[in-house]
Amino acid sequence: MRLFVKHRSEYRFSEPQARLVQLLRLTPGNHAGQSIVSWRIDVDRDARLKPARDGYGNETTMLYIDGPLDRIAIEVSGEVLTEDRAGMVIGSTETLPPLYYLQSTPLTKADAALIDYVETLGLPAEPQPRAHALAEALADLFEPVAVHPATDQSAAARFAARAADPQGNAHVLIAAARTVGLPARYVAGHLYRPDESDGHAAHGWAEIWIDGYGWIGFDAFEGCCPRDEHVRVAIGLDHREAAPISGLRIGGGHEALAIDVHVGPEPAAQD
Template sequence: MRLRIEYRTHYAFSQPQRRLVQLLRVTPPSFDGQAVIDWHVEVDCDARLKRSRDGYGNEVTMLYVDGPIDRIALTVGGEVLTEDRAGMVAGAPEPLPIELFLRPTPQTEADAGIIAFADDIAEAAADPLSRLHALCHALHRQIVFDTGNGDPHRGAAAAFAEGRGVCQDHAHIFCAAARVLGYPARYVSGHLLRSDGETIQPAAHAWAEAHVDGYGWIGFDAANGMSPTDAYVRVAVGLDYRDAAPLAGMRVGGGGETMHVEVAVAETGGQRQNQAQ
């Protein structure tokens, strides 16, 4: 599938800022099943951009802006060719040992409820791959997708107890439960072509990956109860949201700020696939 993505972020400040520093994890890598045809990062003011890779192998762009500045708009995007590989990831940068992804974080800490939930899954499924698919489907049924609960910094235990959340919550809970079962798991940020024809979305998407011996890394989107298909564009990974968040940074100057995000994902050619939202 050939997908076109435009990711726009607008910041407005209540008083001029002296300096802005932003870390952008918005550039997808090319690997088996995902080929970046073109990609751009544009800023509507004088800025310095420095590209590199972080410790997880993600492509990052550091953005530096000297003020005074009271607003800024970022536009990133391009075209990506994708293939449906049943969620299997191969050929992506992997600078870290697999065992690192067994490590819990404050956002992926498993409490008694998640541990019991994971144990029930383990008893019901015989082999590792079946267990992880069962975990994905069970979380899809257990945690109601609710765009009104959009706090990406909320911990897995809190979201699991409430029984509702956004895709970031589903990814955090999946990571917590998979690690309880002994499977390395990581958080993934990226984009999804919706099946309902809506091209404009209020944010990027998130899912998880788990490592299975004999298969490697496999994606699981518990928010949709499925593994990623060619409707997905994988951008960044980490132990949790903080490691893979599209935008992070700081500013020097007082006052408050507002941020508006708009993501457009569309197919540029070929026949539309039947994908989840």
């Protein structure tokens, strides 16, 4: 599938900022099933952009801006060719061994309730059917909801609520997979939903390592393995480590963030 992506983030500050430093994980990589035709990053003011690669192998860009500034807009856009590989990730840049992804983080720590639930599932002994059975069980368990950005997205909180957006759903699946000895990680990306009129969505899902197969994606929120509607951008132990934008600012006051994402078979309409 040929997909066009446009991701625009606009920050507004209540007080002028002296300096802004941001780490951008907004550039997808090439692997079997995903080829980047074109990709660019635009900033609406003078900025220094330094491309790099982080410890997970993600393509990153460091953004440096000197103030004073009261707003900034960062826009990435590009064209991607995708192919349905039944969730299998082949040819991606891998810098860490699978065992690294068995460790928990505050967002992916399984509490006693989640551990007890997983034990009741009677999962198969073989890793591949075990991973699929776990993903299917969690897909049926949760009510899909949109949550406020300030909502606790930890696996324990989302499991207790039995309701999650893609980010929270992925955290629960990652935590559950690690409890049964399956290395798991978070994937930040985009999803084209052809049944929705606008087709706009930032998205997240999980990948689980299965001996003999490698990394396989599981989108428990959508109830499927990633298909050609998915665009894979960045990975990490959890969402925080794969977040599209993170960084710091030098200046007082507070900030407001507005995000607009377009994903679809046609380029986004020009403003």
